[in-house]
Amino acid sequence: MSQPQSNADQIAFWNGDAGAKWAKAQDRLDAMLSEISAELMRAAAPQPGEHVLDIGCGCGGTSIEIAKGGAHVTGIDISQPMLARARQRATNISFIEADAATHNFSPAFDLLFSRFGVMFFANPDAAFANLRTALKPGGRLTFACWRDWRENEWVRIPISAVRPHVPPQPQLGPEDPGPFAFADLTRVRRILTYAGFDRITARPLDAVMRLGNSLDDAITHIQDFGPVSRMLADASTAEKAAATTALREAFKPFAARTPFTMDGAVWIVSATL
Numbered sequence: 001m002s003q004p005q006s007n008a009d010q011i012a013f014w015n016g017d018a019g020a021k022w023a024k025a026q027d028r029l030d031a032m033l034s035e036i037s038a039e040l041m042r043a044a045a046p047q048p049g050e051h052v053l054d055i056g057c058g059c060g061g062t063s064i065e066i067a068k069g070g071a072h073v074t075g076i077d078i079s080q081p082m083l084a085r086a087r088q089r090a091t092n093i094s095f096i097e098a099d100a101a102t103h104n105f106s107p108a109f110d111l112l113f114s115r116f117g118v119m120f121f122a123n124p125d126a127a128f129a130n131l132r133t134a135l136k137p138g139g140r141l142t143f144a145c146w147r148d149w150r151e152n153e154w155v156r157i158p159i160s161a162v163r164p165h166v167p168p169q170p171q172l173g174p175e176d177p178g179p180f181a182f183a184d185l186t187r188v189r190r191i192l193t194y195a196g197f198d199r200i201t202a203r204p205l206d207a208v209m210r211l212g213n214s215l216d217d218a219i220t221h222i223q224d225f226g227p228v229s230r231m232l233a234d235a236s237t238a239e240k241a242a243a244t245t246a247l248r249e250a251f252k253p254f255a256a257r258t259p260f261t262m263d264g265a266v267w268i269v270s271a272t273l
């Protein structure tokens, strides 16, 4: 079956409200993803002097971490507001504004790395075939992607609470670009194999994610980011108020957790050329 070619929808999305919100909340999102980052860094093991491409680098949190270890990092992203934040934070890192699926790379990198930046390609077969051209012979790839949303407590619980109160949502197919597009490992393996990668491994990581300092803080945060924010985008004021009440009810069993945490379910995927 032919796949769509254009990432225009994602480019618009990450340059709109979503990108602006990520740029503003960069500190808190980095804190929320810190446990996952630490595991991902261990798996990727960037070495001093290596050249690393951080795909969908966003506000640069992982690029900065990798550079601290002595590697030369290039971050690539389509989001102007997120790249502006990244450039403010790190002047020793080169950040490129470009679509990683189509950018004209030369084979300069030892490691392709990504924290949740590779699930948004309209045509992942073509995107990974293109990304492969950025790797030196024998180079490697390591990225984190989400497992199925139902395995992700931080998504399943709020989505189930909010859904009855908001307008009907467009039904995303499991392969449509979005945070959960790489939940199915059979698909991931097929895409990477097609692109010419070898020795593909994936291991599950169950991580604790800090959603806020308190219950109230987490309720605000979850409405601003990720799948719940998309569900609320077209909701009326009354629907939003009902959704907030439902979220509070659903989060109550976790209220004693300070800071407020929920579990995330991730794949750490690695491969080599």
Ligand SMILES: C[S@@+](CC[C@H](N)C(=O)[O-])C[C@H]1O[C@@H](n2cnc3c(N)ncnc32)[C@H](O)[C@@H]1O
Pocket: 007, 010, 014, 029, 033, 055, 056, 057, 058, 059, 060, 061, 062, 076, 077, 078, 079, 082, 098, 099, 100, 101, 114, 115, 116, 117, 118, 120, 121
């Ligand atoms: C969920 S955010 C993750 C950001 C960052 N890696 C982090 O962990 O903080 C996904 C990122 O992928 C970027 N992205 C999506 N499609 C892209 C593409 N085709 N090329 C480059 N970046 C892309 C978005 O702009 C966004 O910054």
